[in-house]
Amino acid sequence: MSDASALIKLAGKLGSLNRLDAEDRAAILALPHRMRTYDPAAYLVREGQPPGKHCSFIIAGFAFRQKQTAQGTRQIVSINMAGDLLDLQQLFLKISDHNIQALTRLETAELDRAALRALARERPAVGEAMWIDAMIEASIFREWALNVGRRDARARIAHLLCEFATRMKAAGIATDGRYELPMTQEQIGDATGLTGVHVNRTLRSLAADGLIHRDRRFLGFADWDRVRAAADFSALYLHLDQSAPEG
Amino acid sequence: MSDASALIKLAGKLGSLNRLDAEDRAAILALPHRMRTYDPAAYLVREGQPPGKHCSFIIAGFAFRQKQTAQGTRQIVSINMAGDLLDLQQLFLKISDHNIQALTRLETAELDRAALRALARERPAVGEAMWIDAMIEASIFREWALNVGRRDARARIAHLLCEFATRMKAAGIATDGRYELPMTQEQIGDATGLTGVHVNRTLRSLAADGLIHRDRRFLGFADWDRVRAAADFSALYLHLDQSAPEG
């Protein structure tokens, strides 16, 4: 993965969210940056600390956002994958309010934070694309609050699986109906407000009912519509329609 | 409430989030708008529909954001009060992904959406203030996901009460230690992922333990630190420090 191709990916991502002209793209391709790798579980951002001097753009691998209670129980509030910008949520905030950790081995492009802020200001179309990206993730937070607050264990987990499938397909990472879920059952529990033990039972129940097939962490959907119904899943909140910008 | 004073309030709100110059303020004060009132439970935004031509700025009263499952159970994902901009979450999105309803009788200033988008583009400092406002609410969504996913009923409800107290004080609506919570116990349940019945029992338990005093919907905090401890509440996620902008 060369430096140039990282910025090309970034330009492609932002261009899919808002119409960009040649100058916008040129400004993106001129961003100061460097490549970086994280091990699984490594922290990219820590709650309570000021944001660092750089913003991470995921080239490969997965990351997750997480908060903890005083008793140490953890809630994962969203998952990020290749093509996601991790620091837009706090580009203009003074303190981080949550943690970001690598879920798998993670390859990122570190963009200079000041340069990104300047870019948003000087190239409004790029700034809007960044805004849209951040707003879509805010929508995901809302859906997760609904998921965790009002669905039962089976629907919660099925919903997570559906979101993963939909986003990975949209990001070009996975093809239809089959992918590897890069999470332990304990992490699935942290994302759904359940315990690892109950996640295990629920996944087995979903498989026993023929909704999914499991092999290690590889998941296959036997019947997308049945899983979708069990999950109460609608992709509306992912705003995939933003990919076809209005004039 | 005159029209002019509504825009002055808006300028004050945005000015508290980012440093604005005289031209920024002038541009805010020139925004096309009109005053509007909503009855309790009236819808301002409906999931699945494109955002309207206007953006609402709350002058008085309370609103809430809400999503529902297919079975009809509802999750309130945040509460808004005087001084809040309601439509920033979808200023650049094509479809609304959640509902917004009036919680009480609500007075708003309706700002022209296109004018607000143009303002964000032409006056970057104003655009950044709007971004910051939207990002702070995204932080609230994350905290609510943690609240609903990982705290027990007592902490969840205490947390909601603490957030309300803190935000109302910051917004200048309530003074220390006492305010009216403009929600039914059923609505508190929808915000915390509990049933109205259990909210009732938990509120009474909090009162019985001397943490709070209740009179109708008026709430008093007997001992802020004890409630805060029971709630596992830290105001970090509200980003009140943004009010003192950096240079």
Add this chain to the structure above:
DNA sequence: CGAAAACTTGACCCAACTCAACGAACGTGG
């Protein structure tokens, strides 16, 4: 190959839910 991490399963428990009834407060119209 061996240790650590992840997954699986069973037995038991409890926080929160459901259902149901009733009392209190509110607002609305006559």
Add this chain to the structure above:
DNA sequence: CCACGTTCGTTGAGTTGGGTCAAGTTTTCG
């Protein structure tokens, strides 16, 4: 300003989804 219907709050009894604890088993990885 009172009557009354409706919404909201309160309480009890019984149920249950998911948690806890504990002991294997399998997989991963150095």
